Amino acid sequence: MTPERYRRLRETLDRRQPDLTILAEQIHKPRNIAALVRTGDAVGMHELHMVWPWDKHRPYSGTAMGSDRWVNIVRHESMDAGIELLQTRGQKVYAAHLSDTALDFRDVDYTEPCAILMGNEKKGVSDEAAQKVDGHIIIPMMGMVESFNVSVAAAIILSEAQRQREKKGMYHQTRLDDHEYWQTYFRWAHPRIAEYCHQNDLDYPAINEEDGEIVDPSGWYARVRATS
Structure with a gap:
């Protein structure tokens, strides 16, 4: 272990955010899973929660170009279980979901303990999950398409979360026990x-x-x- 390597690991751990996470609902494409994990690591997430597609129940296979080593992958058997666990821990769950009550993603306070629910590539957030979360958020779109790719949307939302947390000094204090x-x-x-x-x-x-x-x-x- 070189001193430089040791310092890099410690500095990264010092910035980890245990109360900021993603809950992914049945994401199918390995490249999207990889991108979610990479983005999570980039913004200092400590863990990422997933519910696998029902026809692909298997352990996480490590498609995130090594970044899965740095982010804990927590797998749930159902969305109910994932949402309930996060809410029990005191985290608000916000679904990236178009609805009459959806807020602009920039209007949410991400300095509070929270999780961002990202839906399936084809069907988005399921109706059942949408009813159980604490709120809906959207990224305003200016073109013909209705939404960004799931991994791009997650990166946009988490970048705002990082901005808010950095402004509040949350990356300048060790937050893991x-x-x-x-x-x-x-x-x-x-x-x-x-x-x-x-x-x-x-x-x-x-x-x-x-x-x-x-x-x-x-x-x-x-x-x-x-x-x-």
């Missing part, structure tokens, strides 16, 4: 060992906060071998 901060750091900095720990139901070894390296790695390996 200490446990989640260092658990995430370990997954980022030591992915192979983290995967080994997951597969064997082991706690991550201790980290030296001065340089980001594992404390006494040979001793940890010896203890693991002894208990295997």
